[in-house]
Amino acid sequence: MLSACASHGTRKESAMREVDDSQVRVTEHRSHDDLLSAGLGLAGLAGLPTAFIDPLQPTAEELRRRAIQTSWKGIADLGPLGGYGSVYGGVPDVPGREYQAFARIPGARSPHRVLLQLPDNFDRHKRCLVVTASSGSRGIYGAIALAGAWGLPHGCAVAYTDKGTGAGYFDYADDSGVALDGRRAKRGEAELEFQPPPAARTAGIAIKHVHSGDNPEGDWGRHVIQAAQFGLAMLDRAFPAEAPFTPQNTKIIATGISNGGGAVLQAAGLDQEHFFAGVVALEPNVHVQDRGRALYDYATEAAIWLPCALSAEDFAAVPLARGPRGVTLPAWPIRCASLRAQGKLGGNTVMAQAEQARQYLRARGWTDEAMQTAASTTAFDLWRVIAAGYASAYLRRGATDMPCGFHYAAIGAGGLPGVADPVARASWWADGAGIPPGNGIGLFGGVSVSADPTLIGSECLRALWTGDGHEAQALHASVAATAAKLPRSDLPLWVLHGASDGLLPTAFTSEPYVAWLRDEGRRPIYWKVPHAQHFDAFLALPGFGEQHVPLLPYGYAALDRLWAHLYEGAAWPDDLPTPAARPRGNGALTRSTLGLP
Structure with a gap:
């Protein structure tokens, strides 16, 4: 009905x-x-x-x-x-x-x-x-x-x-989700906002927008x-x-x-x-x-290029583009060095490399005004978070087979995947913004053991847009389905x-x-x-x-x-x-x- x-x-x-x-x-x-x-x-x-x-x-x-x-x-x-x-x-x-x-x-x-x-x-x-x-x-x-x-x-x-979004997170550790009144309930006890297919207790957290x-x-x-x-x-x-x-x-x-x-x-x-x-x-x-x-196009681009571009001198006074006393955030010059090592940037100084990254984004349609306020999204690592979640949604993946090796899990000791705190879990429906990290849930995977650990995952996500394989074709088809009439x-x-x-x-x-x-x-x-x-x-x-x-x-x-x-x-x-x-x-x-x- x-x-x-x-x-x-x-x-x-x-x-x-x-x-x-x-x-x-x-x-x-x-x-x-x-x-x-x-x-x-x-x-x-x-x-x-x-x-x-x-x-x-x-x-x-x-x-x-x-x-x-x-x-x-x-x-x-x-x-x-x-x-x-x-x-x-x-x-x-x-x-x-x-x-x-x-x-x-x-x-x-x-x-x-x-x-x-x-x-x-x-x-x-x-x-x-x-x-x-x-x-x-x-x-x-x-x-x-x-x-x-x-x-x-x-x-x-x-x-x-x-x-089709929301914080009806499903926790495989205790096989629980969210009932209509917002309270936690286990599979079979009530109709749940989101109930993914069964999986091992170690499968982590399933997110409705991402894994439905x-x-x-x-x-x-x-x-x-x-x-x-x-x-x-x-x-x-x-x-x-x-x-x-x-x-x-x-x-x-x-x-x-x-x-x-x-x-x-x-x-x-x-x-x-x-x-x-x-x-x-x-x-x-x-x-x-x-x-x-499309959002996925420029989000995956921003995840790679904006950390370097925001190190440019023109952004020195931008809130969240610098740390205390105007010092560039440590990870951002490292990104410039990574792009230079790949031959995508030249120059022997961070400022020169950052200016090249800035000009690259300007040629792609970004304005300085948009980049300035994108400093907040970049500082909070939201571009990578958005891209990982949306890639899984577009490719219709579940919690255990997200693209590029990503997955969600409760944050345990030392920041590693663990078991959710019961108090945090009880309030997920009220406190969650729909796609973690947040509220004791982290985004894991898509990293390497290097000075620039998140680059490998961001490049993998970007390749789903720029590539021509079957996964890239499927992702493009899903994005095309979102076009307004x-x-x-x-x-x-x-x-x-x-x-x-x-x-x-x-x-x-x-x-x-x-x-x-x-x-x-x-x-x-x-x-x-x-x-x-x-x-x-x-x-x-x-x-x-x-x-x-x-x-x-x-x-x-x-x-x-x-x-x-x-x-x-x-x-x-x-x-x-x-x-x-x-x-x-x-x-x-x-x-x-x-x-x-």
Whole structure:
């Protein structure tokens, strides 16, 4: 029943009108446990991680509260200078109900989560359903700081999908995964968010996005449409006297950020019959066939070349590009030496080699601005982490046969693979970002015994893109399946992206997508926001936030404009000038800094 909705996006009555109660978990959230912040409010969301009475057996309510807090802190800048709640945004108390279930895309091996948040103040006269997909590889609450924070105060119901990602990690050591309520359960005890094929207890940790065997990214658009259909069905259940809720009588607004932004653009390309009333995508990981560059392409390139390039003199003042007292991070000159030994660089000094690496990346489409903010991704070794996980997803590999010798395991004594700490394992669903390392789980393998140990794995991952063997061909086919299709001509569509995004550079993602739409006669609004980068949450880091502005307030502004168009009769603009944002500087964020009208 839950999968049936995916292929009926435009039916005149909502899908899934009858759903077995055993398939849907319905919970009430009132009296210090609301929908938007689980009762924490802004101060609580920004504070220390919420505590569990019994860390070995946290309750479903405790896990939900911490999952919401983790998702907020992973997306929004809640720091004292960031302006959240005063300059833009807010965290009002929003009582209501949640409807959550496991669903499947037809043909998929593994289920995924769908969730509807239905506020008590749902406006039945302005029927509104916001649908979203998690950012990054996060779990079901991974877009709450965007879709929930905007939609719930507007009286909209908000439907979420984890789009086949999330922290439903499976631990082979005790054969346990995550049940619908977020608590750990062993294979056979309950339906699990992710249950991979059996393997030895030493097989490590299996990750849903990476090891499901489904290439979920190729179906992200279908996930979004399915979540919207689930939302309509739950509205039918909540208000049977007013059913059916359909796309014809309920305006469906799709919005997402990062991977979630790419997911709603994929969904827009599947909507040819007025399912969506409008789409707002922030910093989307969007791929257009034969235009721009796919994430796997430039991530594997960055993993090899950026450590050296960021040693260049031009990046000496970039936060996270240098260690204490401006000293280059030790591993980065070593990478320059490795590339020189391979004959890919010349020069007898690190500065000369780094400048050559920088020029190489510039010729490949990287801007200095993107490289500057990519210093954070590079310092945290995220390029290699992203590439290892995505390679396994694209090649549909399991936990025991990941490409290039990589695998995930609990971090034991001395940083070696070991057994998970039971306390950490109990909170994985609430604390995990979707793809480790983190929360006591490490990425192992793909290294050599050398001065530059991670290079061999990064080169192996790169060869899966540049090579022509059967594995490279299979990977390219999976990436091709993620390409966005053309949205309908009359769909209000707004794309926003930070000009300083170093993780999903605009030159590889939003710009080719918007150019393609315009070439095909579409009229998207596009804001390339000056001084905005990919991670609003990083703006609380000393020396980083002073140089940037958050992207979330521009997303809220775009959604406000869409609301005015849909419900107040305002004309949809053909285009709008991009706000003249300025760096935040040493002080607190101000409205004038954002440059919003």
